Amino acid sequence: MLASLALAITPLMAGCASTSASTPPVASAAPQLSETTLRTVTTRLASDEFEGRSPGTAGEERTVAYLIEQFRAAGLQPGNNGSWTQDVPLVEITASNVSPLTFTTPQGTQTLAHADDFVAGSYRITPQTRIANSDVVFVGYGINAPERDWNDYAGIDVRGKTVVILVNDPDWQQVSVGGQFNGRAMTYYGRWTYKFEEAARQGAAAAIIVHDTEPAAYGWNVVRSSWTGPQYVQDAADNHMDETQANGWIQLARAQALFAAAGQDFNALRDRARQPGFRAVPLTGVQANLSFDNSVRRTMSRNVIGILPGRTRPNEYVLHTAHWDHLGRCEANAAGDDICNGAVDNATGTAALVTLAQEHARVGATDRSLVFLAVTAEESGLLGSKYYAENPVFPLAQTVGGLNMDALSPTGPARDVTVIGRGKSELEAYLTRALAIEGRTASDEPTPEKGYYYRSDHFSFAKLGVPMLYFDAGEDLLEGGTAAGRAAAEDYTVNRYHGPEDEVEAITRWDGMIADLRLFWRIGRELGNSNDWPNWLPGDEFRAARDQSRAGR
Template sequence: MKRVVISLLAMSVSTALMAAPPKFDGARISADVKELSSDAYEGRSPATAGEEKTIAFLSKQFAAAGMQPGGDLKDGKRLWTQAVPLLKGDIVGKPQLTLTSQGAPQALSQGQEIAVRAAMNGQSQVDIRNAPLVFLGYGVKAPERNWDDFKGVDLKGKIAVVLINDPDFETGAGDFDGKGMTYYGRWTYKYEEGARQGAAGVLIVHETAPASYGWATVAGSNTNTMFDVVRDDPAAAHPALEGWIQRDLAVAMFKRAGLDFEALKKQAQSRDFQPVELKGETFSAHYAVKNEVITSHNVAARLEGSTHPDETIIYSAHWDHIGVGEPDARGDRIFNGAMDNASGTAALVELARGFATQPRPQRSLLFLAVTAEEKGLLGSEYYASHPLYPLAKTVAVINMDGMSPYSPSRDFGIYGSAKMDLLDQLKDVAKAWDIRYTPDTKPEAGLFFRSDHFPFAKRGVPALSYSAGQDWIDGGVAAGKAASDDYTAKRYHQQGDEWQADWTFAGAARDLEVVYTLGEQLANSRQWPNWSPEEAFRATRDASADQRK
């Protein structure tokens, strides 16, 4: 106890003596966002000319800020990049997708009633003919929760039809953390479990509320080039067919099979749920897939610590977006990704500029712009599994995925509701700006599992994704919520996510002062923040405690 009291006292004295943070420039952030999200970057998809432009721009900006290359070693010298090998998959031509009901075929249009992904199971052809459809509730197999939606059903040659999110979503109570989404609710899990259960394919029923985004987002995200980490056995993680279907199509399918969609959805909220075959309904899919292993890159800029250079604080943001896809109603094919995540990437560069103007910190800082977040957090997953600097001596990860181009807010949040020392310290730091913490207002969206801090968190590193609040100084909660809802409906993973001339990034500039201060405190202390004892990540972190002093 004495040691804890002394540590807290030292931290208090350190905070009191801390110099004011540098001022960050909203106009400069806006200019960088405008550049990164311009049509010239073609939506910043990995392994494209857009990636080459992005890497060149970021490397130049980090060098101008006074950072050093922090990436892979080549001939004894660090590069600006970390090579990330990825499996790339593209559907060749137009996929032939057919739903047959009582012998009557119905052609389905890619991106309209259905959105199928390029197969990532290692095969060059998807050829499914009249496969039976089986409704499997939420598609969850969780022994620790005494939950099994599969009940031993043989799925060989069959298509699993599953709901998005957790069984608790509708009621907010039950075995899956109430409204807070668990990993069992994520679409990635649905496909993974379908593969483990031997299904020929998995079709997820889209509903806007439990998915937390509309069909336009689903279509935009799933009908373009797909990527995955390079796996020894890709079929173990991916069924041949992965896709989403519109709710209206699902309701019609169920009705033709003599079933009530809403009634079965309610049954699926219970562990007693039994799989149900959609009798008379079959699904066929035929399309070729071009697969190739490509190399994308994380960009890594480093500021070496003065006294403890082997200890690292990571600031991260993903540089990639969706790239070029099918045209929208305006004929626009480029998914520019201004907010998502040119804003976070530009903020990362601006943060490096700010640190460069201050005395060198005791610990090292790594400014990490990761690739392929939009394809399943692949760049951060690769770094976390192939770290440039040891995870055991990585103090914390502070991720930025979307920074506010609007008014500063009176509050802030993080993605998800994990409990950790890092969040407690961030709350204390934010008080200096009279900013309060607001818990995740949409825990059902599962944002904790959807951002680049997660691959670090699951390996024990204290990690969070910073989020601006919705209680704006100019306009209050009403203005903040209206902007958030508008973005989700009209721009998120859509061609409309474009730079706006009226963006001041005043909110981002102020928020960078906060995240700067958190990192500066960690970089000039002997603190090793940890997870709260009830968090599953705590045990993983504690297992490497002997490597930290």
């Protein structure tokens, strides 16, 4: 995902990292990062030959083979006990024969068309999904957070019912950051993944999120392209029968009409749902009906792992991560193109792994081992990184920290970088030093309500305590300033993100990507030669997990 987009340029706090005197200075010599490598690998991965790099397809087979070839040529060694890959057991579930979503209401039946008005799928590994005469309940933001004194499910039993949920947090419209749900900055409670998880814990039969472009951070076109093809879940002995029967999204206008038919004012209820003490509202006389068949296919996908072993402390590891997958075959555009090639997202980040590895190997190994991890199934819910984090090849307690790359900016060099989740970890001091050498600055996210920190693979590691740094090119472009940067980011999100138009031919600038990779290279180099163990800052949500994993070491 492209989270470029910085407005305020605020210097990082000096001295936030516990850097000891033994920490070597960040490398000042400019790395010789190959733009040719970056372009060549991106172009190949984003070609139609790879069919959009969907897990479990011929496109995956070609992707994995090509990455192994490129990692080997870059000078890496196999990263998993002599193997280049780690198996990730997945299940592909493809909905077919999707019926209209119908609601019986006191004013008659409302019929919603699949793809145009709603999308739905199931995480249960079952051949059929049938929702029949399910009572409908509006549960506000669908949050149960005792530590924040908030429970949208208080006093209501939703077992067997269909819950309608708002996207994002209750205070997402707050201008500032801070407050019960961190104001403008989205928490994990605002993510659609959490909302489906909580609905399942509450026993709901179905969970439907109301799509609203601003708080969702993308248009209906993205929802449609992401939810009308195969969906992936991790394989599980219980076939995920503890999940809801169906999860999905509904267009805002259709939700408003539904509520009106039930004698409710959607906009008024949405306002009430933002207030502490909100209680769920049953839509009296409204029942949901939906059915579809599920084509179930178990497949073994793969993470690709290369390593540059450390010279003196090979059992300490610095991670570099990017996801190799994309959406594969998707809904065709007006030109008939049905391949979502994912050139920017994330052929660029995957190519960056190869480019960085090549230069690190040329310069020579660092004291610690450098790990280059290309993960699968990010687009399906960070499944590849989640599997690695829960089944690590290299112990997390011995993993120093990591750098995640997801969608490099094709807009040309920027004066700044946007730090996603700024103010979370001591890794930001390493970025500060690298920026100083490059003559650049760091910016906060101008749209923290979009929750980018919870939308890429670094989150899988952060949840288990590993400090992870994620930043993108900023908007303050050398050519055109913030206006040009903002316009370019918006153009990508609206016209190419998660669609067939994300083609390599649309990438006209590579020099900005190389400028950003110089930062990643410098930080990786310093972490690789340092004696320090960066942590999350005091009070951060992930600090306790890190302290526990590092206890006694």
